[in-house]
Amino acid sequence: MNWEQAIQDFTYYLKIERGLADNTIQNYRLDILKLTNYLSDFDLKISPVEIAEEDIQSFIYIISKLLNERSQSRLISGLKSFFDYLIFEDYRKTNPLELIESPRLGRQLPDTLSTEEIDRLIDxxxxxxxxxxxxxAIIETLYGCGLRVSELINLKISDLHFEAGFVKVVGxxxxxxxxxxxxxxxxxxxIYKDEVRIHQEVKPEFTDILFLNRRGAQLTRAMIFTIVKQLSKEAHxxxxxxxHTFRHSFATHLLENGANLRVIQQMLGHESITTTEIYMHLDKTHLRSVLEKFHPRA
Incomplete structure (x- = not known):
């Protein structure tokens, strides 16, 4: 088995079997290509079935000088998944990254905006x-629903169930x-849908997509980033x-106002409650007020 075939099979597995998003699959591909580029640069003709732990160690040592700890950790995790797949398909017996540890990372708290800052940005x-x-409408939806960028740009008009007070999201x-x-x-x-979008000439394949660009096509992730960056500059x-900052702010403000962590987990679409727990970075004043309000001895 050569690298090209292994990568193709792995990406097919990630898409069909695991149902991962295209962006996630692309990140896995890039991780493996970093390894194959290293092998090519040093003229090491080793197949994915033959590559050994010492080869991986040399690669990690060299690339660690180019990547920060978080990127190193993601790279190692991605490669481990790739070789686990090869074991699953009986191409290998062992994972060459089994004994290689990722850098220890502290839990990184997400940036959030205050309600005053969000109002400034919208103004x-x-x-x-x-x-x-x-x-x-885009900013209000990001903050009001806590959506990921991919969920926002793929939001459909047929997914809006306003009479029931819900929108259906594909996460x-x-x-x-x-x-x-x-x-x-x-x-x-x-307002956007009925007073602005209705006057656009929409491309046939995007008739059900809610947010459109000037050409009547679906917005890209990059465009949403550009909109937010420009607004933050204008709002000083x-x-x-x-x-993603609006998603963090959505969760943090809910938690600060007394929302249940499990409910926030469901709204954000987190599989694990530990992912949602990152929003527990509340100030001590708020924690004290919670104690005084809810503890029977307060």
């Missing part, structure tokens, strides 16, 4: 601009979930933010 939107109402691994949506957020989506927000 910076120029509603006289042709895309103004669309951009306002990681093509898993569907219902996310509650408040009347405030519904209002801005409706000094923090380094991205579309």
């Amino acid at each position: 910076a939107i120029d509603l006289s601009h042709p895309q103004g109402q669309r951009n306002k 990681k691994g093509n898993k569907e979930r219902l996310v509650p949506i408040n009347a405030y957020t519904q209002k801005f989506i409706t 927000i000094q923090k380094k933010i991205s579309p």
